[in-house]
Amino acid sequence: MFLKCLDIVGFKSFADKTHIDFADGITSLLGPNGCGKSNIVDSIKWVLGEQSTKTLRAGRMEDVIFNGTDKRKPLQYAEVALTIDNSERNLPTDLTEVEIKRRVFRSGESEYYINKNRCLLKNIRELFFDTGVGKSAYSILEQGKIDQILSQRPEDRRYIFEEAAGISRFKMECNEASKK
Ligand code: ATP
Ligand code: MG
Numbered sequence: 001m002f003l004k005c006l007d008i009v010g011f012k013s014f015a016d017k018t019h020i021d022f023a024d025g026i027t028s029l030l031g032p033n034g035c036g037k038s039n040i041v042d043s044i045k046w047v048l049g050e051q052s053t054k055t056l057r058a059g060r061m062e063d064v065i066f067n068g069t070d071k072r073k074p075l076q077y078a079e080v081a082l083t084i085d086n087s088e089r090n091l092p093t094d095l096t097e098v099e100i101k102r103r104v105f106r107s108g109e110s111e112y113y114i115n116k117n118r119c120l121l122k123n124i125r126e127l128f129f130d131t132g133v134g135k136s137a138y139s140i141l142e143q144g145k146i147d148q149i150l151s152q153r154p155e156d157r158r159y160i161f162e163e164a165a166g167i168s169r170f171k172m173e174c175n176e177a178s179k180k
Contacts, residue, residue: 001090004083010075012039047080079103130166
């Protein structure tokens, strides 16, 4: 499973439609301070369902929408679409390519889509469960995260191993069943 491309409109500093193709191998984002490198990483976390404004470096969720400059008016919504190559079927679907999309309006309403079909955040979470991608997973390692992993309480660190071993899904199903 690897990232194929990212389409951003109105997310943080990306007022214009921005398309990024991820070629084979390593992709580096280069540019001066404040040009939007971290905003691209934020957009990937966001489309994967991140709900924590702190993690997204925003005060409120509305702050992820382009808020204008001297020359440009603020936009009314932000939209990010991430296309993933699923030819190895790591995601639990038969499709070779999966596009997930999230849109948020100033009213705070969020919409989620999987391959253009409207869905719930829960469906996005389920899609990435046990893949190491998604909220609280280890696919995005930021400055300081390695230290955090090393110094975490053993129970917290265990979560990462459970996700890598692919048993988080069963633990969640077990918890849900015991609630019924
Ligand atoms: P550094 O090299 O310092 O880490 P960077 O390239 O990672 O910089 P970012 O943090 O991605 O930079 O981008 C910061 C810029 O994004 C700031 O100029 C900030 O004003 C702008 N920005 C953040 N949110 C919004 C928003 N909602 N609307 C418009 N611009 C925004
Ligand atoms: Mg940065």
